[in-house]
Amino acid sequence: MLDLTPDEWTAILLSLRIAVVATLAALPFGIAVGYLLARGNFWGKTLVDGIVHLPLVMPPVVTGYLLLLAFGRRGPLGAFFADYLGIVFAFRWTGAALASGIMGFPLMVRAIRLSVEAIDQRLEGAAATLGANRAWVFATITLPLALPGIIAGMVLSFAKALGEFGATITFVSNIPGETQTISAAIYTLTQVPAGDAAAMRLAVVAIALSLMALIASEWLARAVNARVRGD
Amino acid sequence: MRACVETDVLSFTATKQLGEFSLDVAFEAAAGVTALFGPSGAGKTSIANMIAGLINPDRGRIVLDDEVLFDSSGVNVPPHRRRIGYVFQEGRLFPHMSVRANLLYGRRMHRLPHDDAAIRHIVDLLDISHLLERRPGRLSGGERQRVAFGRALLMQPRLLVLDEPLASLDRRRKLEILPYLVRLRDEAKVPMVYVSHQAGEIIRLASQVVRIEEGRVIANGGHELLDMRAEEMAY
Numbered sequence: 001m002l003d004l005t006p007d008e009w010t011a012i013l014l015s016l017r018i019a020v021v022a023t024l025a026a027l028p029f030g031i032a033v034g035y036l037l038a039r040g041n042f043w044g045k046t047l048v049d050g051i052v053h054l055p056l057v058m059p060p061v062v063t064g065y066l067l068l069l070a071f072g073r074r075g076p077l078g079a080f081f082a083d084y085l086g087i088v089f090a091f092r093w094t095g096a097a098l099a100s101g102i103m104g105f106p107l108m109v110r111a112i113r114l115s116v117e118a119i120d121q122r123l124e125g126a127a128a129t130l131g132a133n134r135a136w137v138f139a140t141i142t143l144p145l146a147l148p149g150i151i152a153g154m155v156l157s158f159a160k161a162l163g164e165f166g167a168t169i170t171f172v173s174n175i176p177g178e179t180q181t182i183s184a185a186i187y188t189l190t191q192v193p194a195g196d197a198a199a200m201r202l203a204v205v206a207i208a209l210s211l212m213a214l215i216a217s218e219w220l221a222r223a224v225n226a227r228v229r230g231d
Numbered sequence: 232m233r234a235c236v237e238t239d240v241l242s243f244t245a246t247k248q249l250g251e252f253s254l255d256v257a258f259e260a261a262a263g264v265t266a267l268f269g270p271s272g273a274g275k276t277s278i279a280n281m282i283a284g285l286i287n288p289d290r291g292r293i294v295l296d297d298e299v300l301f302d303s304s305g306v307n308v309p310p311h312r313r314r315i316g317y318v319f320q321e322g323r324l325f326p327h328m329s330v331r332a333n334l335l336y337g338r339r340m341h342r343l344p345h346d347d348a349a350i351r352h353i354v355d356l357l358d359i360s361h362l363l364e365r366r367p368g369r370l371s372g373g374e375r376q377r378v379a380f381g382r383a384l385l386m387q388p389r390l391l392v393l394d395e396p397l398a399s400l401d402r403r404r405k406l407e408i409l410p411y412l413v414r415l416r417d418e419a420k421v422p423m424v425y426v427s428h429q430a431g432e433i434i435r436l437a438s439q440v441v442r443i444e445e446g447r448v449i450a451n452g453g454h455e456l457l458d459m460r461a462e463e464m465a466y
Binding site for chain 1 (some may be wrong): 283284324
């Protein structure tokens with residue numbers, strides 16, 4: 001097996017923690033925005049759609065810089081979160097989770113939006129005639145039928161978070177044990193002499209994690225699809 | 232227009248513009264089975280949807296059992312509070328739930344107490360007890376419609392609206408299902424509005440016929456309004 005050093009383990013576990021937290025924290029927002037974009041008909045919908053997709057088209061370094069301005073210690077949002085909620089983002093792993101969550105957000109929203117759009121709305125009408133109010137229709141019909149898309153969105157967001165580099169390093173730097181993810185560690189190792197072997201080990205780990213996420217999502221999608229299709 | 236007499240269960244008046252198509256309809260339905268009869272495209276499904284509250288008239292008034300469900304002066308009871316069972320042409324069973332969960336959905340949403348006897352009665356009436364653990368995806372068209380009847384009935388509706396419930400079935404299946412509908416009419420005692428373009432089905436089920444063409448009621452009466460084509464006489 002790979003002989004990983006404690007520092008390398010730290011980077012791997014940190015990456016996983018950041019990716020899991022980023023995905024779970026983004027999920028409720030992803031469902032809300034995906035649903036709104038699929039079903040909503042409101043003024044400024046195109047604008048919301050554009051803003052959600054910005055991280056996909058902007059240079060990641062720009063996203064990281066904007067996050068630094070907004071969520072830095074003296075940034076308006078950063079000060080609010082620190083003072084009232086006790087959450088500090090700047091140069092912390094939480095900041096890395098925020099950055100990678102935002103970078104993966106467009107992918108998550110897109111998958112959820114498409115799956116909500118694919119739902120037969122007549123089923124929701126049928127549920128209404130059976131006595132379900134809007135909240136129950138959402139909970140018992142819309143959400144379960146959108147589950148394949150929600151899972152796909154989570155996997156995409158997780159994979160994006162695992163690989164995120166530009167926005168994260170700009171926003172929270174590259175601090176071993178705090179913000180140094182696998183990607184950042186590989187980058188650092190390629191900058192020093194004799195770092196090749198360690199960089200290769202981490203690269204193998206990164207590839208293995210991505211493949212595992214892919215296989216898990218395939219398996220989940222198949223199980224959920226069978227459920228939803230009613231076979 | 233006939234005045235609303237005491238035995239009328241449903242009083243329906245509505246106008247609606249749907250693109251090029253204009254609907255302007257008024258009729259009363261008594262207890263028992265009232266058929267909305269007319270060719271496809273006459274606006275029958277729109278009327279059914281308005282009764283259930285899935286679409287709203289531009290102007291009009293819908294009264295069920297003395298409760299105003301809709302009035303363009305400002306009353307509009309949402310569909311989930313109308314308690315009108317609706318059987319759709321294509322069943323619309325929830326694909327992610329078992330037949331049992333489909334059947335109990337309306338009862339759960341209405342917080343009706345669990346009533347094994349009532350459930351067994353309907354399940355036996357429709358011969359679906361062997362399907363309870365299956366998913367809708369594994370049912371035949373006829374089985375699916377029978378489950379849809381059960382689902383609508385089990386929530387104890389005040390009125391049952393059936394929109395061409397047999398139209399998606401082939402002739403053999405239709406003949407197989409009709410007796411269940413006759414049984415429902417005679418045993419469940421729920422007033423029904425039965426939408427169909429098939430005179431043969433209506434003659435078996437309904438006593439009152441409202442004939443609709445191009446968005447207007449052209450006649451309201453009994454079986455004499457049905458023009459039977461030879462192929463339909465076979466029912």
